[in-house]
Amino acid sequence: EAGVAQSPRYKIIEKRQSVAFWCNPISGHATLYWYQQILGQGPKLLIQFQNNGVVDDSQLPKDRFSAERLKGVDSTLKIQPAKLEDSAVYLCASSTGWTDGYGYTFGSGTRLTVV
Amino acid sequence: GENVEQHPSTLSVQEGDSAVIKCTYSDSASNYFPWYKQELGKGPQLIIDIRSNVGEKKDQRIAVTLNKTAKHFSLHITETQPEDSAVYFCAAKRPLYGQNFVFGPGTRLSVLP
Numbered sequence: 001e002a003g004v005a006q007s008p009r010y011k012i013i014e015k016r017q018s019v020a021f022w023c024n025p026i027s028g029h030a031t032l033y034w035y036q037q038i039l040g041q042g043p044k045l046l047i048q049f050q051n052n053g054v055v056d057d058s059q060l061p062k063d064r065f066s067a068e069r070l071k072g073v074d075s076t077l078k079i080q081p082a083k084l085e086d087s088a089v090y091l092c093a094s095s096t097g098w099t100d101g102y103g104y105t106f107g108s109g110t111r112l113t114v115v
Numbered sequence: 116g117e118n119v120e121q122h123p124s125t126l127s128v129q130e131g132d133s134a135v136i137k138c139t140y141s142d143s144a145s146n147y148f149p150w151y152k153q154e155l156g157k158g159p160q161l162i163i164d165i166r167s168n169v170g171e172k173k174d175q176r177i178a179v180t181l182n183k184t185a186k187h188f189s190l191h192i193t194e195t196q197p198e199d200s201a202v203y204f205c206a207a208k209r210p211l212y213g214q215n216f217v218f219g220p221g222t223r224l225s226v227l228p
Contacts, residue, residue: 041220042221
């Protein structure tokens, strides 16, 4: 089966600019996650969707980050305006639902550099 | 909230030797513990997992052990090969949050030929 698709693979922007990332989950996966992975650290969850509803966004910096999952399939994550500390890899993952470990798959990520 | 610590941060072993990575977690209610392998430029890939009602699980050269009382779990890789070189992350799943994981900081494993 096709994996989790993310684009772009790389993005370089200046601080205070805006940027958007796109994720297409595995077909049929109801749950979608966005993680932020700063260099040398483990991934940190930003937001979790169940279909097109938000389950957990407690760690999303809502003053500058936003995410949506229209129609319960694709998702976009936006940063506006970007700060230097937003430089990281943004990983999207999807899973079939609430069952532990089943089908939980990560994409290859988007590497963001803010200069 | 849940906090996951992981040691060591880097580990070098000779090909054929064993490697052990240890993690501790803080929330005694956590009930699922996966291990992920991340190669350069790729997303994390699940290699093995264990649930809180199991003490040990093995899959070929990889095994995971869990001590619920001490709140720690370990990854064991035997007969290491150069292709095992990668960054390994442990994680804990917070109950009632679906598959919302808290990850450890990672261990960079280098297998020297």
